[in-house]
Amino acid sequence: xxxxxxxxxxxxxxxxxxxxxxxxxxxxxxxxxxxxxxxxxxxxxxxxxxxxxxxxxxxxxxxxxxxxxxxxxxxxxxxxxxxxxxxxxxxxxxxxxxxxxxxxxxxxxxxxxxxxxxxxxxxxxxxxxxxxxxxxxxxxxxxxxxxxxxxxxxxxxxxxxxxxxx
Amino acid sequence: xxxxxxxxxxxxxxxxxxxxxxxxxxxxxxxxxxxxxxxxxxxxxxxxxxxxxxxxxxxxxxxxxxxxxxxxxxxxxxxxxxxxxxxxxxxxxxxxxxxxxxxxxxxxxxxx
Numbered sequence: 001x002x003x004x005x006x007x008x009x010x011x012x013x014x015x016x017x018x019x020x021x022x023x024x025x026x027x028x029x030x031x032x033x034x035x036x037x038x039x040x041x042x043x044x045x046x047x048x049x050x051x052x053x054x055x056x057x058x059x060x061x062x063x064x065x066x067x068x069x070x071x072x073x074x075x076x077x078x079x080x081x082x083x084x085x086x087x088x089x090x091x092x093x094x095x096x097x098x099x100x101x102x103x104x105x106x107x108x109x110x111x112x113x114x115x116x117x118x119x120x121x122x123x124x125x126x127x128x129x130x131x132x133x134x135x136x137x138x139x140x141x142x143x144x145x146x147x148x149x150x151x152x153x154x155x156x157x158x159x160x161x162x163x164x165x166x
Numbered sequence: 167x168x169x170x171x172x173x174x175x176x177x178x179x180x181x182x183x184x185x186x187x188x189x190x191x192x193x194x195x196x197x198x199x200x201x202x203x204x205x206x207x208x209x210x211x212x213x214x215x216x217x218x219x220x221x222x223x224x225x226x227x228x229x230x231x232x233x234x235x236x237x238x239x240x241x242x243x244x245x246x247x248x249x250x251x252x253x254x255x256x257x258x259x260x261x262x263x264x265x266x267x268x269x270x271x272x273x274x275x276x277x278x
Contacts, residue, residue: 008168016179022199023187035199042206049217051226061233066240073195073244077251087193095189103182110174117170118220126223138227145234152238159245
């Protein structure tokens with residue numbers, strides 16, 4: 001095993017382990033902060049896959065945007081006098097069984113299938129290609145995504161205003 | 167040696183953990199965290215297949231679009247959670263049952 005393999009193994013264990021804490025922890029604050037490590041782990045996995053722009057985007061949007069939004073959601077909907085925000089669970093046994101069945105089937109598919117793998121593509125910077133593709137081949141998804149962001153902005157603002165303003 | 171299967175295994179683990187979070191948690195914010203895990207695992211799959219396939223970086227483009235959709239989804243979902251907290255004083259999904267005919271809160275807790 002080379003050094004990069006060992007680092008990959010550590011990153012994988014941290015990612016999956018903190019995702020398990022997100023799901024299993026009873027404290028909402030612990031869940032939110034474990035999600036931070038999961039997002040960083042996924043960003044490092046993107047680096048291993050040669051997706052440098054996507055790793056930066058992951059850190060910026062997930063850690064800087066989505067996680068902060070989730071923390072806002074936690075703090076605005078609970079009275080934060082102490083850090084032991086307990087959350088309840090229900091139907092734990094069926095949920096665990098379904099998750100286990102999904103994992104086993106996905107793991108069997110991913111290990112048993114004979115993938116047609118192109119070996120050793122060179123690691124090149126992808127930002128240039130992504131920018132060019134977004135303005136040529138993927139122009140329509142790009143525009144639809146911007147319209148989706150506008151609609152989500154208007155919708156979120158409309159949902160949380162006071163009822164008396166209608 | 168890291169192969170495609172390793173990435174797919176990590177992605178499968180994240181996906182099933184997200185499924186379990188969505189199915190077992192009562193808190194709406196926790197369910198949202200599970201959905202984020204599921205979207206992240208789908209992204210890992212897309213980027214891994216685009217790395218190990220012969221046609222360009224199409225998977226990374228898909229992953230960027232998925233990130234955009236996840237960002238707007240979490241914004242709208244948190245607006246809904248805040249509205250639910252203002253109306254019902256709770257974010258537990260099993261107590262948001264005002265459409266049930268026999269519920270306790272429907273006569274009193276919704277203004278207008």
